[in-house]
Every structure is written in structure tokens, then in C-alpha cells.
Amino acid sequence: MTQEIEALLALQQDDLKIREIESQIRLLDPQLVDLDKKRDQAAAALTRAEAAVQVEEKKQRELQARLSQHKTLQERNLHQLEDVKRMREATAATAQVESTRRLMAEDEGELAILGRRISEMNAAIVASKQSLAAVEHEQQEARPEIESKRAALLSQMVDAKRDRDGKAGSVSRPMLGKYDRIRGKRTMALYALRGGSCGNCDTAVPLQRRHMMAGTGEIEVCEACGVLLYAEVG
Numbered sequence: 001m002t003q004e005i006e007a008l009l010a011l012q013q014d015d016l017k018i019r020e021i022e023s024q025i026r027l028l029d030p031q032l033v034d035l036d037k038k039r040d041q042a043a044a045a046l047t048r049a050e051a052a053v054q055v056e057e058k059k060q061r062e063l064q065a066r067l068s069q070h071k072t073l074q075e076r077n078l079h080q081l082e083d084v085k086r087m088r089e090a091t092a093a094t095a096q097v098e099s100t101r102r103l104m105a106e107d108e109g110e111l112a113i114l115g116r117r118i119s120e121m122n123a124a125i126v127a128s129k130q131s132l133a134a135v136e137h138e139q140q141e142a143r144p145e146i147e148s149k150r151a152a153l154l155s156q157m158v159d160a161k162r163d164r165d166g167k168a169g170s171v172s173r174p175m176l177g178k179y180d181r182i183r184g185k186r187t188m189a190l191y192a193l194r195g196g197s198c199g200n201c202d203t204a205v206p207l208q209r210r211h212m213m214a215g216t217g218e219i220e221v222c223e224a225c226g227v228l229l230y231a232e233v234g
């Protein structure tokens with residue numbers, strides 16, 4: 001095997017390694033995105049729960065105001081009832097007291113229902129706060145882990161690229177250019193002949209050319225798929 005083939009094979013090893021590191025780094029990004037999404041969802045659930053209870057609490061305040069108006073009215077009604085002397089006025093005043101009592105009972109019934117609803121909603125808020133805190137706690141560990149993985153991969157990448165650049169010097173410039181061009185389009189650029197055919201696409205290479213490649217160590221381009229081909233000698 002010629003030095004050039006050996007150098008290209010070594011270069012290709014490094015390039016595959018670099019590509020592998022790159023794909024591992026890319027896998028980390030969605031993990032961070034997922035963490036953000038999970039946290040945002042938990043925070044949004046809490047915001048929704050808090051907004052919903054505020055609406056109900058506003059209703060509660062309005063109802064309490066209405067009830068206290070009705071109570072004031074009822075006090076007046078009761079005074080009036082004490083004051084009235086004549087029968088017809090007394091009947092009217094009693095009716096007034098009865099009707100206000102019904103209104104107050106309605107107010108109190110609604111307030112009781114609303115109070116139960118609000119306390120359920122407050123329990124939901126507590127639950128939302130707990131799950132947000134759990135998510136944040138979990139992420140306190142997960143985020144630095146991902147970041148340190150990324151830092152480790154980046155430093156591996158720097159080393160691998162330095163190795164690669166060192167080896168690139170042993171390949172002739174035109175061959176390196178060809179190799180890089182082909183590698184830009186596919187994972188691997190250099191293949192060994194396999195049973196007289198291209199190691200990538202399996203198209204047969206004419207016997208004469210194969211002999212020439214084996215004899216001179218020449219690197220040829222596969223006419224079918226365009227990768228670089230070499231003959232493994234011996």
C-alpha cells in the first residue's frame with residue numbers, strides 16, 4: 001500500500017471520528033430544548049391556575065359585597081317591620097323581609113360553592129408549584145451534565161481536528177482536494193476494491209485498470225458512484 005493511500009485512510013479515520021463527535025454534539029441540543037420546554041410547560045400551567053383562581057376570587061368579592069348589601073337592606077327591613085303598626089303595611093314589610101332572606105340564602109349558597117371551588121383551585125396551584133419546583137430541581141442536575149458533556153465533546157473535537165490537520169500534510173494537495181470534495185457529499189470518500197468491484201457501489205472495475213491500480217498504487221475514481229478507489233495489495 002502506498003504512503004498516500006495509508007495517509008488518506010488515516011485521514012478518513014479522523015474524519016469519521018470528527019463526524020461522530022459532531023453528531024453527538026448535535027444530539028445534546030434537543031435535550032436542552034426539551035428541558036426548556038418542560039420547564040416552560042410547568043410554569044405555564046402554574047400561571048394558568050393562578051389566573052383562573054383570580055377570576056373566581058373576583059366573583060367571590062362581588063358576591064360578598066352583594067351579600068353585605070342584602071344584610072344592610074335586611075336590617076332596614078327588620079326595623080321597618082318593628083315600626084309598622086297597621087296590618088297591611090306589616091304584611092308588605094314581612095314580605096320584604098322574606099324576599100331579602102331568600103336573596104341572602106342564595107348569596108350564601110353561591111358563596112359556599114365558590115369557596116369550595118376556590119379551595120380546590122388553590123390546591124391545584126400548590127400542585128403546580130410543586131411540579132414546577134420538581135422540574136427545576138431535576139434540571140439543576142441535568143443542565144450542567146449536558147453542558148459538561150458538550151465541553152468534553154468539544155475538546156475531543158479540537159484534538160481530533162488537530163490530528164487530522166497533522167495528517168492532511170502527508171497527502172498531496174490535488175488528492176486532498178479531490179478527497180475533501182467527495183467527502184462533502186458522502187460519509188466516506190475512500191474505498192478499497194472488493195472482489196474486483198467498487199467497495200461502495202459494487203460496480204465492477206475492468207481487469208486492466210485493477211491490475212494497474214494494484215501495480216502502481218494509483219487511486220482511481222469510481223465511474224459509477226464517484227468515490228476514490230484503491231487496490232489492497234498482498
Ligand SMILES: [Zn+2]
Nearest residue numbers: 198201222225
Ligand atoms: Zn462506486
